[in-house]
Amino acid sequence: MRTSQYILATLKETPSDAEVVSHQLMLRAGMIRKLASGLYTWLPSGLKVLRNVETIVREEMEKAGAIEMLMPVIQPADLWEESGRWEQFGPELLRITDRHNRPFALGPTHEEVITDFVRKEISSYKQLPLTLYQVQTKVRDEVRPRFGVMRAREFTMKDAYSFHLDDACLEKTYQVMHQAYCNIFERLGLDYRPVIADTGSIGGSVSHEFHVLAESGEDAIAFSTESDYAANIEKAEALAPSTERAEPSKELNTFDTPNAKTIAELAEQHGVKAHKGVKTLIVYGAENEDGERGLVALIVRGDHELNELKAEKLPLVDSPLEMAKEEDIVAAIGAKPGSLGPVGLDMPVIVDHSAAVMSDFVAGANKDGVHYSGINWGRDVAEFTTADIRNVVEGDPSPCGQGTLQIKRGIEVGHIFQLGSKYSEAMNAGVLGESGKNQVMTMGCYGIGVSRIVAAAIEQNHDKFGIKWPQALAPFDIAIVPMNMHKSHRIPDIAEKFYADLKAAGLEVLFDDRKERPGVMFNDMELVGVPFTLVIGERNLDNNQVELKNRRTGEKVMLDIDSAVAEIT
Numbered sequence: 001m002r003t004s005q006y007i008l009a010t011l012k013e014t015p016s017d018a019e020v021v022s023h024q025l026m027l028r029a030g031m032i033r034k035l036a037s038g039l040y041t042w043l044p045s046g047l048k049v050l051r052n053v054e055t056i057v058r059e060e061m062e063k064a065g066a067i068e069m070l071m072p073v074i075q076p077a078d079l080w081e082e083s084g085r086w087e088q089f090g091p092e093l094l095r096i097t098d099r100h101n102r103p104f105a106l107g108p109t110h111e112e113v114i115t116d117f118v119r120k121e122i123s124s125y126k127q128l129p130l131t132l133y134q135v136q137t138k139v140r141d142e143v144r145p146r147f148g149v150m151r152a153r154e155f156t157m158k159d160a161y162s163f164h165l166d167d168a169c170l171e172k173t174y175q176v177m178h179q180a181y182c183n184i185f186e187r188l189g190l191d192y193r194p195v196i197a198d199t200g201s202i203g204g205s206v207s208h209e210f211h212v213l214a215e216s217g218e219d220a221i222a223f224s225t226e227s228d229y230a231a232n233i234e235k236a237e238a239l240a241p242s243t244e245r246a247e248p249s250k251e252l253n254t255f256d257t258p259n260a261k262t263i264a265e266l267a268e269q270h271g272v273k274a275h276k277g278v279k280t281l282i283v284y285g286a287e288n289e290d291g292e293r294g295l296v297a298l299i300v301r302g303d304h305e306l307n308e309l310k311a312e313k314l315p316l317v318d319s320p321l322e323m324a325k326e327e328d329i330v331a332a333i334g335a336k337p338g339s340l341g342p343v344g345l346d347m348p349v350i351v352d353h354s355a356a357v358m359s360d361f362v363a364g365a366n367k368d369g370v371h372y373s374g375i376n377w378g379r380d381v382a383e384f385t386t387a388d389i390r391n392v393v394e395g396d397p398s399p400c401g402q403g404t405l406q407i408k409r410g411i412e413v414g415h416i417f418q419l420g421s422k423y424s425e426a427m428n429a430g431v432l433g434e435s436g437k438n439q440v441m442t443m444g445c446y447g448i449g450v451s452r453i454v455a456a457a458i459e460q461n462h463d464k465f466g467i468k469w470p471q472a473l474a475p476f477d478i479a480i481v482p483m484n485m486h487k488s489h490r491i492p493d494i495a496e497k498f499y500a501d502l503k504a505a506g507l508e509v510l511f512d513d514r515k516e517r518p519g520v521m522f523n524d525m526e527l528v529g530v531p532f533t534l535v536i537g538e539r540n541l542d543n544n545q546v547e548l549k550n551r552r553t554g555e556k557v558m559l560d561i562d563s564a565v566a567e568i569t
């Protein structure tokens with residue numbers, strides 16, 4: 001590829017609306033552009049990386065015995081009615097109506113469609129087990145799309161579904177898929193962990209998530225300090241033996257909110273009722289644009305059927321919140337960013353020690369040493385710091401019985417489930433068993449966030465100059481940078497020959513044939529993250545040499561022109 005005939009589309013400035021480094025670098029390196037909230041166009045170099053991920057995913061799926069197919073994005077509502085998820089899925093399911101007034105959904109996942117397909121096509125136990133997969137566009141009307149392609153409204157997922165006569169067979173395939181996922185993340189060169197997970201809105205019994213470890217990750221994962229136990233925080237918390245949570249560090253003598261001494265009183269004062277399954281009540285002090293101060297209370301409910309943290313509104317909140325995140329509250333009440341919490345407002349933040357919420361809270365607060373006034377359910381007013389919260393979260397004994405829990409942040413890049421008969425039963429998907437009787441199938445499903453992986457990989461592979469692609473993901477294998485080519489007699493021919501020879505050797509080559517200053521070209525190649533750059537300059541040519549730079553190590557080696565291609569390939 002010649003840069004002069006390509007859209008490199010690199011940007012010097014960091015776009016101001018991009019919060020995390022992967023989003024910034026994907027924009028700056030010319031990989032993506034935003035069309036609208038959560039909707040992105042993939043530019044040529046970004047698409048190459050996306051395709052590289054897809055290739056590895058496909059290869060490992062095929063090795064695991066899965067067979068590729070492709071289902072429609074648009075799905076008829078009646079299938080979702082059958083499974084019960086038309087109601088359950090909530091507003092994340094983007095619904096449309098056709099010209100005949102028939103309801104459809106834009107597929108966020110494909111359990112219904114595949115179950116419908118299999119119940120029609122597969123009739124005998126002899127055709128089982130069967131694993132089918134697709135790499136396809138998914139649509140989810142995320143409440144808060146953010147971080148670029150990391151949480152998009154339209155994204156690429158690999159989703160696989162397995163069908164079995166019994167749970168023992170499902171369990172076997174599940175293990176094969178688990179291994180295939182490990183192979184995929186291994187080959188992608190990512191630092192990842194499989195963790196025990198909740199089954200959420202997809203349903204089923206056994207489930208694992210695969211997380212790429214990164215500080216910017218939206219999820220908290222709990223690790224045992226003494227075994228290889230790892231679980232997502234909700235699961236770890238649900239399983240952890242209940243213990244006395246650590247006490248906040250300091251008692252406060254004053255509590256500035258009138259007439260409220262305990263959270264129970266506060267709750268009553270604000271009309272908060274305890275609901276079944278309530279996990280946590282958080283009350284934020286806040287100031288809105290008009291300078292009005294008040295309390296915003298959120299009931300955060302771990303509703304496992306819906307897999308959504310639901311927040312209930314109180315007076316200052318005039319729209320129902322889907323997620324109990326600080327930014328959402330800011331948006332909902334029109335508060336000044338940064339005005340949430342008691343700091344400088346004489347307002348309490350009340351946090352019940354639920355690890356899942358606390359760790360999100362810590363991540364949101366993002367700073368140690370910040371003071372929160374607070375009160376525990378039924379306890380006295382107290383003051384504590386981010387570090388205290390972290391201690392509370394991290395000191396739970398591990399459910400595995402060994403060591404205590406340590407919290408890290410992760411990006412969920414894959415999720416696998418043993419669904420059992422949840423969908424096959426609801427949708428009446430059975431086969432004739434050996435005995436000649438109809439038997440409901442058991443199912444597994446296995447998702448990978450293909451496009452999210454691209455962003456997650458950048459979170460783990462970058463420096464201040466740009467992206468440092470692992471070889472398996474890089475959009476190009478090597479860049480050729482001829483220095484001041486237009487001023488030289490020798491360089492153009494030599495550069496052209498390298499371009500032809502390296503391509504012939506099977507490499508993806510980016511030939512920077514622009515009439516740019518060498519500094520501009522080097523900066524672009526580092527930003528884009530090309531693993532190797534071959535620098536062709538007058539001075540080295542006098543010694544019949546070219547320079548090869550390694551993007552990851554920064555190492556530079558001199559190569560003889562005649563043997564360079566052989567040494568590179």
Ligand code: ATP
Nearest residue numbers: 149150151152155157412413414415447448449452
């Ligand atoms: P999350 O917890 O991040 O919302 P999820 O649990 O809702 O993800 P799954 O239903 O498990 O997602 O889907 C399988 C995979 O699809 C996820 O592990 C993730 O990698 C990817 N994915 C989910 N939602 C998005 C999104 N909005 N944008 C990009 N990738 C996504």
Ligand code: MG
Nearest residue numbers: 092140142307
């Ligand atoms: Mg989700």
Ligand code: MG
Nearest residue numbers: 200209412415
């Ligand atoms: Mg999830």
Ligand code: MG
Nearest residue numbers: 209412414415
């Ligand atoms: Mg998931």
